[in-house]
Amino acid sequence: MRGSVINAIMSVTRFLPRNAMQQLIDALATSGYRVLGPQVRDGAILYDDLQEATALPGGWTDDQAPGSYRLSQVDTPRCFAWANGPQALKPELFRAREVLWRVSRDEGGTLRFQQEEVDGRPLAVIGVRACDIAALRLQDRHFLDNISDPYYAAHRRDLFVVAVHCSYPADTCFCVSTGDGPRAESGFDVALGELDDGFLVEVGSERGAQLIEGLALDPAGESRQEQLQAGIDDGARRQFRQLPSRNLRDSLFARLEHPRWETVAVRCLACGNCTSVCPTCFCHAEQETPSLDGMDSAHVREWDSCFSEGHAYLHGFQVRPEIRQRYRQWLVHKLGSWHDQYGRSGCVGCGRCIAWCPVGIDITEEANVICDGAGPGGGDA
Amino acid sequence: MNAYLPREAMIVERTEESPDTFTLQLRLTDGEPYSFAPGQFNMLYLYGSGEVPISIVGEDRQSGVLTHTIRALGRITNGLAALRPGDRIGLRGPYGRGWPMQQARNRDVIVVTGGLGCAPSVSIIHHVLEHRGDYGHLTILQGVKHTDDLIWREQYETWAALPDVTVLLAADVASPGWHGHVGLVTALFDQFRFEPGRSIAMLCGPEIMMRAAADGLHFRGLPADAIYLSMERNMQCAVGHCGHCQMGASFVCRDGPVFGWPEVRELLGTRGF
Secondary structure, eight states, X not given: OOHHHHHHHHHSOEEEEGGGHHHHHHHHHHTTOEEEEEEEETTEEEEEEOOOGGGSOTTEEEEEETTEEEEEEOSOOOSOOXXXXXXXXXXXXXXXXXXXXXXXXXXXXXXXXXXXXXXXXXXXXXXXXXXXXXXXXHHHHHHHSSSOOHHHHHHHTTOEXXXXXXXXXXXXXXXXXXXXXXXXXXXXXXXXEEETTEEEEEEOSHHHHHHHHTTOOEXXXXXXXXXXXXXXXXXXXXXXXXXXXXXXXXXXXXXXXXTHHHHHHHHOOOOOHHHHHOSSOOOEEEEEEEOTTSSEEEEEEEEOOTTSTTTTEETTEESOOSHHHHHHHHHHIIIIIHHHHHSSOSOOSOOHHHHTOTTXXXXXXXXXXXXXXXXXXXXXX | OOTTOOEEEEEEEEEEEETTEEEEEEEETTOOOOOOOTTOEEEEEETTTEEEEEEOOEEETTTTXXXXXXXXXXXXXXXXXXXXXXXXXXXXXXXXXXXXTTTTTTSXXXXXXXXXGHHXXXXXXXXXXXXXXXXXXXXXXXXXXXXXXXXXXXXXXXXXXXXXXXXEEEEEEOOTTOOSEESOGGGGGGGSOOOGGGEEEEEESOHHHHHHHHHHHHHTTOOGGGEEEEOOXXXXXXXXXXXXXXXXXXXXXXXXXXXXXXXXXXXXXXXXX
């Protein structure tokens, strides 16, 4: 496609009427993508294969609070009148369970190692939030910089991101505080902004431009854009949770013996729900699954959690025997040493760890209590 | 290139070092080249059981045979202990940042080890002896809990007989006939002299021993940045992805296992890191 045409398509926000959503889904499918979209499943909004636009969660919203996530129906034609479901893109790219390689042993004892083939079908996901794009960038850095993870890389390679700007933050959301939302600024192929009668369409990549060009959409016009921005701004103003600052590295490491670690450990069940729903947590364990006849074995990796008993186990010695130490490890890593590792905090403000914690531990509350007295720059006042 | 995929290796020889410690000599069967730096480690894979990180003791360049000395402590290392010559395992590596052999050039080298910490450190000794002109005096201090735990006894005697090498041994509990020191390895610091301005120390052993050794050497004038230590953490991927080995911001498998003391000094004494 010629550069000037791409630029023209990318610079103009277009309008996709509500009844034309199916065309977008079909265009992605025709281009060879497996299309995923949010759908109501078991009382939550999850990504699943999407063929029909009518399967999107139209008229649903989520009510989230510490330890609570409930869906309810509201009187709106909108399909994205909710904040987020329990999972971001993480399970699609960094799979909860994935075979890395297989090994077989012949009768002479010779071992043959074989890399597991990765299903390379390109994936398109509709409905990605700004917080989840920020998390995607962090996972990219973790799994692709330095030594590239071939499995993550294969799932990630052709990912087509259809972002949706967020106008309906949950009470648990704090992406404004982390600087990651609610508007998706970049990192997408196409971004949608929803109004009652349809979607504003922005293009963020050449692939996105090609797709949108085929839909022959009209420009959105200024009043629709203003209406969308007003909705996003309104949502941003409703967020009341916040972290003390975007860089808590020094304040957290200066407070490793704060009494609050003990208080939160009394409540924490060390269940690992927070790390499972966190879109940036990357820990995983490697497991061996030999076949019953002993002739071959699969080497598997599964999500692990720094809250688990075995996470820091070292031949007869447990580096973090106490829950206090595990919660502290999670928080000082997430909000502290991520800055050293990846140049920013590991928290994108999605609030999932708050909603899905069975006892309602609130990361923003803990960080505020522990870092009380820290100045706006994260240093001590 | 898949960093997770092991290569096949065959056990060429197995040596019993002590009741719970053994040495495997391995040869990669694919014939592809392999090289490592002192202080790096390999992931050894026991068929059907899983992988463990094991430091590389040495390599015979002529035959390409790699040496690993292992203590049978868990499920996989106990399984490795049962293997015999001709058996096959998986091997991938080498991984991590090794000993600062470059920074150590033209300096006196002090190696302080405790227990099986001697295994990841013996590559320092081999390197210094192979490049004798590049390094100054070599001092080897090794401590064990019980004299029965001391492996490579003849090797220490051989090294001690070399010019410009000092070997001092310590055991907390000694059998009759023990000529070394009875007590902690750090007590040996009073039995030799070193020139703080031109020495470098490399420590490997239990953390409590390394903390005491670093403090003791620093107290005797060795600058903090001339002290290095090899850390041990739960490691599963060896490439900084799985997250288990994190110590503060460091992935011990990738950023270590060898660290300058100032890099880890603060968290070394903090329980839970």
